[in-house]
Amino acid sequence: MKAAVVVFPGSNCDRDLAVAFERAGFDVSMVWHKDSVLPEGIDIVGVPGGFSYGDYLRCGAIAAQSPICQAVVEHANRGGYAMGVCNGFQILTETGVLPGALLRNAGLKYICRTVDLEVATADSVFTQGYAKGDVIGIPIAHHDGNYFADVETIAALKDQDRIAFTYGQNPNGSIDDIAGILSENRRVLGMMPHPERAADEGHGGTDGTAVFRALAGIVAAA
């Protein structure tokens, strides 16, 4: 089982994400933003959190145009698995792989704390380790996590059961408390909270490990 984690200038959760994949049993390659191809035989690509390109212009906008992101888009379009966490979620929306956009938090403050997330669907490779309705504690750390999409997009996400996680108490103004969403084929996850930061007892909690274990289980069985 192979995972790749993309590294941009300004990424700061890339190693955490790599460790979470490794502990679930993946061989992990780090991929530099200037690379234009992903390593052969990759099962999943992780787009990590951080402040790619200093968040200049818009969070994720410049990263979305990098050579490696074109490869990530092609991987997703071929039906490959991908997950974007925090800045990675912002990047995946900027590429168009996931719908909507992340706006400045409604309260204008950077928020860094562990929040309650509700698992909104267990029907995905990322969330099948939970039951729908489970409440898990996962850290958030963002300034621009206020999920926005137009009315039609939100309706489609609901109709297709593509909302992966919602906030118990909305910290940032996201429409319908949305914390994470799935692509139409359910193989791409974007979420603002950091499951890789709740993956070791030393983190203060391990509620995030089920994301990586479930994914490993599916990939191993395939």
Place this chain on the structure above:
Amino acid sequence: MKARVHVMLKNGVLDPQGEAVRHALGAMGFDKVEGVRQGKVIDLDLAAGATEADVTEMCEKLLANTVIESYSIEMQ
């Protein structure tokens, strides 16, 4: 040749920074402000031969996120 691009959040998209500015102006005693929207101005120095269509393509692909933002272009 120059172009100036204005990028604004679309109507209907909450602008928390604009709201914060509005509140601050109100607190300072500027009581005739009913709304504030904050955007970006991007000035481009263009090589000869660049057209408005080129700038439009730049806006669509990078300078604006048309999910949430609208843009206008002034060729100068």
